[in-house]
Amino acid sequence: MSRIGKSPIKLASGVTVTVSATNEVTVKGPKGELKRNIDRDMKVEVKDGVLTIIRPTEQIRHKALHGLYRALLANMVTGVTDGFKKQLELVGVGYKAANNGQLLDLALGYSHNIIFEIPKELKVATLTEKGQNPKIMLEGIDNQLLGQVAAKIRSLRKPEPYKGKGVRYSDEVVRKKAGKSAGK
Numbered sequence: 001m002s003r004i005g006k007s008p009i010k011l012a013s014g015v016t017v018t019v020s021a022t023n024e025v026t027v028k029g030p031k032g033e034l035k036r037n038i039d040r041d042m043k044v045e046v047k048d049g050v051l052t053i054i055r056p057t058e059q060i061r062h063k064a065l066h067g068l069y070r071a072l073l074a075n076m077v078t079g080v081t082d083g084f085k086k087q088l089e090l091v092g093v094g095y096k097a098a099n100n101g102q103l104l105d106l107a108l109g110y111s112h113n114i115i116f117e118i119p120k121e122l123k124v125a126t127l128t129e130k131g132q133n134p135k136i137m138l139e140g141i142d143n144q145l146l147g148q149v150a151a152k153i154r155s156l157r158k159p160e161p162y163k164g165k166g167v168r169y170s171d172e173v174v175r176k177k178a179g180k181s182a183g184k
Contacts (some may be wrong), residue, residue, distance in 0.1 A: 005066030009051040012081045017051055019044045025073060030139045035071060039065050044073070051077070067176060072144075079141035086150040088136040092157075092165035094109050097126045097134045104136065108157040108167065120147060127140025135170065 015029040023038045043054040054061040096107040106118040118124045122140035140146045159166035159174045
């Protein structure tokens with residue numbers, strides 16, 4: 001049995017989970033509503049405020065999907081109750097970030113600014129304080145979408161290993177390499 005798959009998900013008060021005949025799971029909570037299609041072989045049960053996923057056989061495919069869907073549904077429940085946050089930091093001289101609604105304007109050392117459109121499901125805020133690196137705060141209920149958008153923003157200028165310049169997560173540690181040694 002999968003260690004992750006067999007552990008139950010406790011539902012907080014105010015969270016409702018419904019499963020349709022086509023195995024579409026809908027999770028509603030105080031922050032919003034999320035939907036996800038589940039493989040037709042998996043069974044989702046809700047009893048006494050506890051959500052469990054049951055797999056039909058011990059096939060490798062079913063074992064893999066068991067833990068996957070349990071983790072995805074746990075993230076959905078956490079998202080509609082607490083939400084998720086990611087913070088990115090721009091390290092480099094002249095790197096700037098500003099937002100106008102859902103448009104993120106980034107100056108990352110290229111010849112032009114990059115205009116990045118944030119999906120409407122997420123909230124974005126930028127913070128620029130004197131003496132500190134500019135920060136981008138992303139917030140939303142869908143963990144998968146949030147991580148994907150944060151990774152896309154980071155990929156616009158990944159941190160380089162010599163000076164550490166680039167876009168990085170605020171809790172990311174960039175290992176620096178030693179540069180060239182001087183000649184004889």
